[in-house]
Amino acid sequence: MSLVERIWWRPHAAPGETALLAPLVLAEGLFRVGAAARGALYDRGLLAQARAGVPVVSIGNVAVGGAGKTPAAIAVASRLAARGRRVAVLSRGYGASRADPRVVSDGVRTLLGADEAGDEPALLARRLPGVAVLCGPRRAALAAMAVATLGADALVLDDGFQHRALARDLDVVVLDAANPFGNGHLLPRGPNREPRGAIRRAGLVWLSRVDGADAAALTALRALALDATGRAPVESRHAPVDVVDGTLGRSLGLGALRGERVIAVSGLARPGAFLGTLAGLGAEVVAERAFPDHHRFTERELDDVLRAAEAARARVVMTEKDAVRLAPARAAEPRLCAVRIDAELVRGEAVLAEVLDAALTVHAGSSRSAG
Template sequence: MGRIDPEGFLKLVRGETRGPLATIGRLGLGLGAVGYGLGVAARNAAFDRGFKTIHRARVPVISVGNLTLGGTGKTPMVEWLARWYRERGVRVCLISRGYGRADAVNDEALVLEENLPDVPHLQDPDRARLAEVAVDELETELILLDDGFQHRRLARDLDVVLLDAIDPFGLGRLFPRGLLREPPRSLRRADAVVITRADLISADRLSAIRSAASRLNGAAPILEARHAPRDLVDGEGDASPLDGLAGRSVAAFCGIGNPEGFRRTLDSLGCRIVDLRPFPDHHPYSAADVADLARWAEAAGADLVLTTQKDSVKLRLSNLGPAPLRALRIGLEILGDSAPLEVRLASLLPEDPPIRE
């Protein structure tokens, strides 16, 4: 089977691709979404009514997840939470399903390993089993469940759900007709809602998203966050400041769930983007891809090539042909008052916190 063209799929489901074949294609995707929705509803009902077993870990579990396919900023949120607890001396372990690489840990795990070297990360589809391993073998005091909103086998003490401000509700349709993994009403299971990339939209649009989230779940606090650019990283992991990006001719590429978010972040830095090339999420770059990207960057006339840290950790290159290659490293920054979330985080701190020397 050939690779799915992410741009082509998005244009189709958004209605940007016109013509009889596109119309038939959207009808077919709509029928697929009906079946998908029935499956999601049946699975959630099985957990809600106790037909499926929910396993509870012996330590608190915080899940970070979303309603949609594609990137909402889960990895930066997980990193922010891990740092919050590590600063308070709590032994944290990250657990996730693991996907995107058959032979090793995936790209998101590599990013977290680079940014959080003192936090272990376990990957396996059986996350209930991983929770036991984390406690028994790593003496973990708190578990962060990455991309865990739909993984209901493992009980959680706090469900943090992210909404991407650029497209918070996945075009308003279930996959494959849209990008929703489950209906928006599922947001009622959330204990806290974080609107990511809130700085990239208008105040009116942000207010509308907050209102929609509040209607779906009036009990959960709603926070706003941005993906704050931190620095540039080369293939060796060495960092350099962001100074000098404004006005510079940049070619960019990424294999992430939301390439538009990456484009807007680069725009906010004042880059002159001569071309942006998207790849499918979790794209495994081959030698042929690297050679092709080098030719593409040279043809674009860019004097710098930028990508995401998630892509860079798989490439480990500092140049593409004659052009330098750098990854834009970002960190999550809560905008406004973070107290409503931090109060909930503090309630899960160990009763006898470790003594710092």
Template sequence: MPNRWFRHKADEFEQFAIDVIMGRREGTLAALFGAFLQLCSYLFSGIVQLRLWLYRNRILRDQPLGCLVVVVGNLTVGGTGKTPVVEMFAKALRDRGRKVAILSRGYKSKAPPLWQKWWFWLNHTAEPPPRIVSDGAKVLLDSEVAGDEPFMLARNLPGVVVLVDKNRVKAGAFAIKEFGCDTLVLDDGFQYLPLKGRLNLLLVDKTNPFGNGFLLPRGILREPVKHLQRASYVFLTKSKGVRDEELEAMIAKFNPTAEIIECAHKPQYLQRIDTGERLPLTALAGRRVGALSGIAAPESFEAFLRETGAKLVYTRRFLDHYRFTHEDLGDVFSEAEEAGVEIMVTTEKDAVRIEAGEKFPMPCYYLRLEIEILRGAADFQEAVGKICFPRGEPAIASNPPV
């Protein structure tokens, strides 16, 4: 009980901080906390700028690995819909004959025990190898150890290696040596400078491109907006098909040569968590539906459900990457029953954090999303061809030396 109380209080404080950053809180306490965060963001900005300057002037050096490196990332924290883009890119590259490895830091994954780190340090032995989420043939780790996104990617991408390690230079070298990979996709790698990408794909959420314009922790920016200049291509995500000329002008101001590809996250189907049964989206029309989420931008998810014609009578939002307990789910489904919910729907990313074997008092599905290109290419295959295989480059590359 004490642990649950402390966890609840920590979550309350984190939600308060997020509300201040997003401008949802008013009052003296919110204003004082916002001022404190703004001072911290100036310090953070200085550190970010110094780090980039050190790499730009070759005082700190990146380490090339001799193969195609595709970086997929963003300037902000959370909510750009990056995972489906990574998945589609890896799938398209795999289908064109590439041996692909996805390298992830495994955000919110279960870290190795402290004693293990000390053991390697005391014995002056090499660091442990990266965690192998998938060897391309089967998934080897669960979502708690691997992290939500790496596990989801591994499950959806047979034939693609998925590795987790904070040191992605080490992970990339491991992928080349142990699995013969010739293409590395850095998941959330725009700020990872030790391994330089040949292609930097920057995702910008059209519904909230740069937040309030401040860097962390006062805003959602990881680095200044002017660093759009480092992108090879800019993907405008979560588009409704209407051009935002002001946003495109800002991108062109800082990066006049970057090509813009506009895309939407399109719901595909519903998949039942306990049985794997699939339903078309039309199954929600007119039904009393509940929405359960622990993601950075739940508004988009809930909007998708309303667009199907569902009657959204209950919503429950947790913090991003929140790992649901049995007690949490008991509370959620109890409240949902009281609200008259017929079908509970969650996101695919949240579904991997629900323990296998969990019993539900009502059908519980996750919503499967995929990327659809709206502008900049005829479809995703053409986009990949244009970006990764320019000027008729052959689909299958020889393995680089290690």
């Protein structure tokens, strides 16, 4: 994470840090005008939205990176599949070597790895058996492919709040309850892609990592969600559900890291929560190697980390999203393991069921649902 990004995520930055971002005031203003103009064009129907013909649920956020969208997308896709829907997740495929519309998983087989698909689609394909995953820059094209070719009758749009070219029946906005808006500024002076008032477009606010938020902040966010959407938010925590080997194919059990010395390696927007997760699993973090979000680890970087682990008599631990980017030979390294995280709902299960059912009902007349 760069110095600028670290300052982004400090709600109460020191005067000296604030001064470092002062040259970005004009750029922020231009970004604000551009975002407002684009939103107004969509709001007034002057920019067209494609219709998929089946229910579309978008999972997105206001700030860039690290809010917990992927665990929320997994949770929503799983619930739609449990309702008998043939679900497809549509993702941009950030960091992939290809930019064409492509099928990562057809719901039966995983067809592409992280290099061609991007880490998040590859992870979604692994975590959602029976659910198709597609990626590419134009989500409307992916929607048409999913419906016509794969028979999907419900779509989950991953990171789609600002991608308004595809119409949706429900917008879910995910906010990290511990730090939802960083310093409050828009790009590039801060981490936000839109002002917080954009949440009024959403049908539901999802507060992630509520166990890391103080009571007063959580109360304020609940009020913000209720005011913006007319309903209480869904609340979740990032719950570790397993420790797996580097190939992500073998369970080691949640107790595998208890009392173990570990080096934490991550390519995340905000790696601090990962360190907290490791501490909660009883690991002793002896060193940390933090890389930029979606970072592709080089052979040299991995060699350096493994040498450091050997010298420290420690294991190397990654998040599942990081490990999915490893080449098979590297993933098989016995000193590597990964932590699997789920979004565990602690409040709002009934609210989530209500809005998902409402989104499905919009297309009830034309649904091909097996349920």
